[in-house]
Amino acid sequence: MVKVYLPELGEGIAKATISYWYVEEGATVTEGSELVEISTDKATFNVPAPCSGSVRQIAAHEGDVVEIGSVLAVIEEDTVAEPGEEEAEGA
């Protein structure tokens, strides 16, 4: 499982608001795709999916104010092994 965290957004920014989820729990995402939009003051910031897989949990909902470093979502990473690979990465 890969946790998605609210990243550092700048000096003195301790919290941000979840403004929009592009996906729902259970959705399949690809690495780098838009996952969630957060906002602080007059700025929105897009947090991308850190890996390809399926969204197992959405931990903060639209309108929630969350602290930097909080877990926003949990993604179960795709574990399709390349031919010849002994085991898949992740988990």
Add this chain to the structure above:
Amino acid sequence: MADQDLSLRVLNLGTIPYAEAFDLQKKLVEDVACGVSANTLLVCQHPAVITYGRRRGRAHILVSEEEIIRRGVELYQTDRGGDVTYHGPGQAVFYPIFDLKKLGQDLHHYMRMLEEAIVTPLREHFGLNAYRREGLTGVWVGPYKVGFIGIAVKKWVAYHGMSLNVGVDPASFSLIRPCGLDVKVASINDFFSDEVRLETICDMIVEQMAHVFQLEATGGSRQW
């Protein structure tokens, strides 16, 4: 590579519909993010349009959608931060598509720099008491708000940006509660008996943007 990091491409788009400028920004975000394009500053005006973000929605639009359409004003949901705002003739709009990874990676500091790019020319060239207010993003002259800021960031590339009222019909802002606040809105021309040309202010702000972000402006065609 180093030259591109320091250069600022300036594109004057003239008057362009909001949706077209938005599409262009989204394309440029991808280009800047992957290093194909230098930091780019779009300068334009829009035909009358009210835009609002996802989070706060239409709550601060004061008239019906029918009335807005009747007045020939467009309505557009967008993905920038901030509340409802108005763009229209007489307003200078600036969309910096900047790679913030190379500019400090700090959302609030970036917005303070945008404010600075408007405040300095208004103070130094026009002698106006322009300033920013703690906790109220934007640019003010006395009790009036003249400059508006709302940004979005994707892949650490900023888009959307700022607008400055130079000679906007004051009735236009009566359709909304700008930024969700009870603020008085004014234009730069309200402070002078002689009209200040929008192009003059735009040139000064472009110059100040290059200075504030320590970039070297390279010109684009002007289509005012």
